[in-house]
Amino acid sequence: MAEPIEKVSIVISKGSLEGVYPGLIMANGARMEGIEATLFFTFFGLDAVIDKRMDHLKVATVGNPALHIPTIVGGLPGMSAMATKMMSKEMEKIDIPPVREFIEMIHDAGCDIYGCKATVDMFHLKKEDFCEQVDDIITVGDFYEKSAGAQIIFT
Amino acid sequence: METIELIGREIELDEDGNLKNISDWNEEIAVELAKQEGIDELTDRHWAVINYMRKEYEEKGTAPSIRRLTKESGVPTKELYQLFPKGPAKKAARIAGLPKPKGCI
Numbered sequence: 001m002a003e004p005i006e007k008v009s010i011v012i013s014k015g016s017l018e019g020v021y022p023g024l025i026m027a028n029g030a031r032m033e034g035i036e037a038t039l040f041f042t043f044f045g046l047d048a049v050i051d052k053r054m055d056h057l058k059v060a061t062v063g064n065p066a067l068h069i070p071t072i073v074g075g076l077p078g079m080s081a082m083a084t085k086m087m088s089k090e091m092e093k094i095d096i097p098p099v100r101e102f103i104e105m106i107h108d109a110g111c112d113i114y115g116c117k118a119t120v121d122m123f124h125l126k127k128e129d130f131c132e133q134v135d136d137i138i139t140v141g142d143f144y145e146k147s148a149g150a151q152i153i154f155t
Numbered sequence: 156m157e158t159i160e161l162i163g164r165e166i167e168l169d170e171d172g173n174l175k176n177i178s179d180w181n182e183e184i185a186v187e188l189a190k191q192e193g194i195d196e197l198t199d200r201h202w203a204v205i206n207y208m209r210k211e212y213e214e215k216g217t218a219p220s221i222r223r224l225t226k227e228s229g230v231p232t233k234e235l236y237q238l239f240p241k242g243p244a245k246k247a248a249r250i251a252g253l254p255k256p257k258g259c260i
Contacts, residue, residue: 025259032221034241095220095260105225108232 007036009147011154015044016060017084017099021091023155024048024102031109038150039106040143041134042116046123049115051131054099059083100131107133112146114138161187171255173248177212180252188250194239197250201238204230208251218248218256 008030012023023039030037047053061067061074061083073079088098097105107113115130115137127137138146157168162183167175174180174188185205189197197205207228211219221244225232235243244256 028221029259031236032242032244095222095258097222097260105222105232108225109221109236 005030005035005151007038007147007150009038009040009143009150009152011040011042011152012045012048013043013155015047015057017057017087018059018064019155020045020048020057020099021096023153024099024106025096026153026155027111028102028106028109031106031111036150037106037111038146039111039113040116040138041114043119046115046119046125048099049103049113049130049134050125051129054103054131057084057099059087103131103133114143114146116140116143169254171249173254174252177252184252185250188252192239192246192250194246194250198238200230200234201247201250204228204235204238204243204247205251208247208253212251212253217258218244218251218253220244220256220258220260222260 008026010023010027010030012020014020023045027037027039041049047057058080059067061069061079062071064074067074067083069079069083096102103113112135113133115134117137117139119125120137127134157172158165159168160166164179166179166184169175174184186197189195189201194201204224207224208218211223219227221232221235224230224235224244224247230238235247239246248254248256
């Protein structure tokens with residue numbers, strides 16, 4: 001039998017609701033299976049751990065053919081808010097928590113959470129801008145060091 | 156089909172290694188299953204989780220997700236992982252004599 005996975009490092013690089021959740025579900029799922037997990041937020045993915053923004057992530061309704069809404073309609077005012085509301089409602093039904101609660105749960109489950117230093121510098125962010133679950137702001141080099149022995153998953 | 160001997164009885168297991176028949180379960184069996192999972196002693200806090208899981212299963216027909224466990228069992232996430240290291244929802248379900256939880260959360 002193949003060796004079981006013992007450690008994963010998950011990178012979340014997108015800041016839309018549908019860009020953030022897959023990584024969160026995979027991190028939580030890893031901990032539920034007893035797999036060590038690290039979450040690393042970079043570029044727009046950082047919105048998911050910025051205190052003022054994490055409760056307001058939206059579904060992108062433009063440029064996503066799988067949403068089956070023509071781009072021009074997806075661009076109308078209120079479309080993104082509506083799609084976000086609908087998706088959040090469906091997620092709640094299957095017990096997927098809102099972003100803030102999910103991040104708390106994942107962190108309490110023993111997953112380390114890091115922000116990307118390059119992005120923090122680029123967007124002029126400070127450690128205080130982040131929710132308390134962010135353990136540290138680290139460089140890409142630190143990220144690879146912390147990922148020793150892990151499978152790296154980029155989302 | 157796999158069977159194991161627990162407290163002098165032959166017990167049937169399902170494909171995940173959980174009890175095939177929930178009616179085979181009792182507290183002594185829970186203690187033995189816990190030992191197999193590396194938990195030497197079941198404390199009151201373990202029992203709070205196990206009893207909550209069994210109650211949920213009886214009412215809803217599936218073992219609760221980790222989120223419901225966290226929100227409704229009275230045992231917070233951190234403690235769940237301390238009580239049942241390496242996967243609380245899955246391990247607690249097995250010790251509670253229930254099938255493996257089906258959800259992703």
